Amino acid sequence: MPFGNTHNNFKLNYKVEDEFPDLSKHNNHMAKVLTKELYGKIRDRQTPSGYTLDDVIQTGVDNPGHPFIMTVGCVAGDEESYEVFKDLLDPIISDRHGGYKPTDKHVTDLNFENLKGGDDLDPAYVLSSRVRTGRSIKGFTLPPHNSRGERRGIEKLSVEALTSLDGEFKGKYYPLKSMTDAEQDQLINDHFLFDKPVSPLLTCAGMARDWPDGRGIMHNDNKTFLVWVNEEDHLRVISMQQGGNMREVFKRFCVGLQKIEEIFKKHGHGFMWNEHLGYILTCPSNLGTGLRGGVHVKLPKLSVHAKFNEILGRLRLQKRGTGGVDTASVGGVFDISNADRLGSSEVAQVQLVVDGVKLMVEMEKKLEKGEAIDSMIPAQK
Amino acid sequence: MAGSFTRMIAGRNGAVLLASLGAGTMATGFLMSDNTLAAEARTKLYPPSSDFPDLRKHNNCMAKALTPAIYGRLRDKITPNNWTLDQCIQTGVDNPGHPFIKTVGCVAGDEESYEVFSELFDPIIKDRHNGYDPTTMTHPTDLDASKITNGVFDDKYVLSSRVRTGRSIRGLSLPPACSRAERREVERVVVMALAGLQGDLAGRYYGLQDLTDKEQQQLIDDHFLFDKPVSPLLTCAFMARDWPDARGIWHNNEKTFLIWVNEEDHTRVISMEKGGNMKRVFERFCRGLKQVEQLIQERGWEFMWNERLGYILTCPSNLGTGLRAGVHVRLPNLSKDTRFSKILDNLRLQKRGTGGVDTAATGDTFDISNNDRLGKSEVELVQMLVDGVNYLIECEKKMEKGQDIKVPSPVTQFRR
Numbered sequence: 001m002p003f004g005n006t007h008n009n010f011k012l013n014y015k016v017e018d019e020f021p022d023l024s025k026h027n028n029h030m031a032k033v034l035t036k037e038l039y040g041k042i043r044d045r046q047t048p049s050g051y052t053l054d055d056v057i058q059t060g061v062d063n064p065g066h067p068f069i070m071t072v073g074c075v076a077g078d079e080e081s082y083e084v085f086k087d088l089l090d091p092i093i094s095d096r097h098g099g100y101k102p103t104d105k106h107v108t109d110l111n112f113e114n115l116k117g118g119d120d121l122d123p124a125y126v127l128s129s130r131v132r133t134g135r136s137i138k139g140f141t142l143p144p145h146n147s148r149g150e151r152r153g154i155e156k157l158s159v160e161a162l163t164s165l166d167g168e169f170k171g172k173y174y175p176l177k178s179m180t181d182a183e184q185d186q187l188i189n190d191h192f193l194f195d196k197p198v199s200p201l202l203t204c205a206g207m208a209r210d211w212p213d214g215r216g217i218m219h220n221d222n223k224t225f226l227v228w229v230n231e232e233d234h235l236r237v238i239s240m241q242q243g244g245n246m247r248e249v250f251k252r253f254c255v256g257l258q259k260i261e262e263i264f265k266k267h268g269h270g271f272m273w274n275e276h277l278g279y280i281l282t283c284p285s286n287l288g289t290g291l292r293g294g295v296h297v298k299l300p301k302l303s304v305h306a307k308f309n310e311i312l313g314r315l316r317l318q319k320r321g322t323g324g325v326d327t328a329s330v331g332g333v334f335d336i337s338n339a340d341r342l343g344s345s346e347v348a349q350v351q352l353v354v355d356g357v358k359l360m361v362e363m364e365k366k367l368e369k370g371e372a373i374d375s376m377i378p379a380q381k
Numbered sequence: 382m383a384g385s386f387t388r389m390i391a392g393r394n395g396a397v398l399l400a401s402l403g404a405g406t407m408a409t410g411f412l413m414s415d416n417t418l419a420a421e422a423r424t425k426l427y428p429p430s431s432d433f434p435d436l437r438k439h440n441n442c443m444a445k446a447l448t449p450a451i452y453g454r455l456r457d458k459i460t461p462n463n464w465t466l467d468q469c470i471q472t473g474v475d476n477p478g479h480p481f482i483k484t485v486g487c488v489a490g491d492e493e494s495y496e497v498f499s500e501l502f503d504p505i506i507k508d509r510h511n512g513y514d515p516t517t518m519t520h521p522t523d524l525d526a527s528k529i530t531n532g533v534f535d536d537k538y539v540l541s542s543r544v545r546t547g548r549s550i551r552g553l554s555l556p557p558a559c560s561r562a563e564r565r566e567v568e569r570v571v572v573m574a575l576a577g578l579q580g581d582l583a584g585r586y587y588g589l590q591d592l593t594d595k596e597q598q599q600l601i602d603d604h605f606l607f608d609k610p611v612s613p614l615l616t617c618a619f620m621a622r623d624w625p626d627a628r629g630i631w632h633n634n635e636k637t638f639l640i641w642v643n644e645e646d647h648t649r650v651i652s653m654e655k656g657g658n659m660k661r662v663f664e665r666f667c668r669g670l671k672q673v674e675q676l677i678q679e680r681g682w683e684f685m686w687n688e689r690l691g692y693i694l695t696c697p698s699n700l701g702t703g704l705r706a707g708v709h710v711r712l713p714n715l716s717k718d719t720r721f722s723k724i725l726d727n728l729r730l731q732k733r734g735t736g737g738v739d740t741a742a743t744g745d746t747f748d749i750s751n752n753d754r755l756g757k758s759e760v761e762l763v764q765m766l767v768d769g770v771n772y773l774i775e776c777e778k779k780m781e782k783g784q785d786i787k788v789p790s791p792v793t794q795f796r797r
Contacts, residue, residue, distance in 0.1 A: 007463040007558070014562035021561060022590065022626050054560075061623050147467070149431030177435065203616065210474050213435050 030073030051077030121244025294337025443486030464490030490558030534657030701755025
């Protein structure tokens with residue numbers, strides 16, 4: 001889905017200029033890269049599961065731009081998309097991930113002990129800490145493309161794996177389609193429940209098909225480890241807690257992920273990964289670590305300082321509103337997280353968050369005392 | 382997607398294709414990874430039963446008609462334009478129900494969908510069109526407006542009159558399935574034809590992509606502008622893809638004849654005017670349609686039509702005539718009577734809010750139109766609407782004078 005290779009063969013009867021999308025009013029990574037010539041060159045290709053170029057780019061054609069962020073404008077339908085359509089995706093990946101080259105290698109490091117510090121972020125400022133990533137299960141196509149049978153297969157495997165976890169990870173799976181009202185209310189109150197996507201970035205890529213079939217949420221009894229099944233990726237894995245102990249959050253994250261991966265491997269379905277692109281996910285923006293580690297932090301004075309954005313840029317961090325990617329900040333509280341995904345490891349990215357947030361909290365404290373922060377502004381990391 | 386069977390073909394072709402692109406056997410082997418199963422194994426792993434949608438909480442015509450057995454027989458079939466059953470039903474799977482209306486829950490991707498998937502479409506058509514059986518019945522087409530009698534309503538009650546239908550261009554896929562090139566071809570064919578209209582039908586085309594702010598505002602003020610669909614019934618059926626590419630609005634200079642290009646159907650044709658002269662509205666409708674048909678035929682094109690299903694449109698609910706003839710009518714007294722719905726039912730009419738199908742009525746003014754589309758001709762349906770609205774107005778007048786009204790006996794279904 002949406003259309004696949006047989007429909008694509010039919011389109012090849014039409015000339016390239018008749019099929020080429022009108023991207024003249026578009027501003028996303030795909031529109032920057034896709035020329036008529038490139039379209040003509042690769043439009044007859046398909047992945048082994050039947051995913052085509054038009055499938056890859058449909059979301060970018062339908063969504064010319066986003067008010068807050070430069071969107072990618074394309075998605076992968078399976079692991080092979082990144083290979084079959086590399087003529088389009090490599091330049092997009094390079095553009096999106098700071099010049100990452102087709103020959104570059106990505107390092108994976110999920111050894112939490114390599115993180116320095118991170119357990120002493122001031123809870124008076126840092127309200128909560130969270131690390132998330134995604135994982136795709138080898139042998140299945142991705143959410144834009146998979147059939148109901150496949151999605152259910154992913155769910156079945158995931159439930160088996162997740163409900164076999166023990167210790168601090170012991171928990172329960174809640175399928176979206178058979179949730180009771182009480183369960184639903186509880187999950188909403190815990191801020192765990194994900195809903196049918198409304199963002200056209202996702203719906204135009206076919207990711208909301210058959211909702212809520214095959215979708216669900218698993219969380220541990222302590223409510224500090226959460227897995228989303230079959231939302232934008234096969235799995236989204238989230239470790240979170242109140243306060244500023246990012247070290248603990250990251251440890252739980254790494255340990256949990258590794259336990260889950262072992263179980264999937266035993267079933268003959270490891271995670272999609274390669275040494276060039278790291279972990280393979282639906283959106284090219286999440287390649288590499290797929291990791292977004294961040295905090296909700298009070299920075300009312302720093303956030304209105306003239307150099308705030310510059311500081312963030314130098315620290316390789318990004319800001320969002322506390323409602324997530326499509327929101328603005330409320331009350332001086334920001335969601336601050338790593339900007340990078342590909343080309344640096346999990347440990348390195350979380351280290352940037354830990355060090356950067358620590359510095360910004362110190363800046364905030366200085367500004368509270370009416371002092372200047374110019375000497376504290378860091379060099380580009 | 383596109384069905385496991387077609388994916389399997391892709392699997393084999395994929396290897397050939399990759400090899401032809403210069404990918405050596407090793408690279409091809411890498412791309413056809415261990416976990417990409419051979420075609421036959423994939424069918425075994427994902428038989429139709431694993432893909433059958435969960436319709437237990439659904440209430441639409443498709444969910445009523447689709448059984449695992451039918452799905453099993455149709456899942457791996459494909460139309461000549463490469464459209465599949467899963468693509469037909471996706472909108473019905475994604476939209477379990479609608480608050481005001483019983484939705485159909487499936488769409489056609491091309492003319493052949495109605496044949497290749499007839500095992501599903503025929504019972505849905507029967508359900509939706511009051512027992513019309515496409516396997517045994519034929520649909521009459523009659524666009525002779527002169528046959529309409531009593532077709533001018535009292536302006537005191539009827540504020541406006543309107544007739545709409547759709548037409549599809551044979552040989553091009555329908556909005557759920559069409560590629561950008563096909564959609565642009567539809568636009569080219571239709572716009573070229575419309576440029577040939579003359580006299581009171583002469584007009585011009587406004588492509589949605591190229592509207593100036595001034596033109597856009599004018600079209601909004603005239604209530605002509607259609608926007609990107611937001612209804613999930615349409616977006617889940619892939620009809621909003623590539624918006625606004627190749628979409629547009631054509632209208633005559635007098636603003637009484639309007640054509641939408643590439644919205645939910647290839648074309649939607651609308652004749653309308655203020656006041657109660659439904660006869661004139663329908664006369665212009667028929668004349669315009671016939672002229673457009675002639676103009677496309679001169680260039681070797683024709684409308685999708687057959688005697689089993691009449692005019693072929695995207696949604697099965699619009700088969701036959703595709704015709705909705707209606708008025709905006711004030712019925713302050715009648716609408717408060719408890720017998721109002723029953724009267725409408727018996728007259729085979731439906732009420733909507735004045736904002737259209739997804740709105741509720743506010744105040745005393747209603748959009749009243751014909752229920753039926755298939756099994757009766759255009760003339761018959763418009764006459765039924767005319768007779769029905771005249772009856773409603775008579776009731777309203779009686780009630781104004783304090784007289785009582787009668788519920789009319791039900792109008793007959795099909796002639797046969």
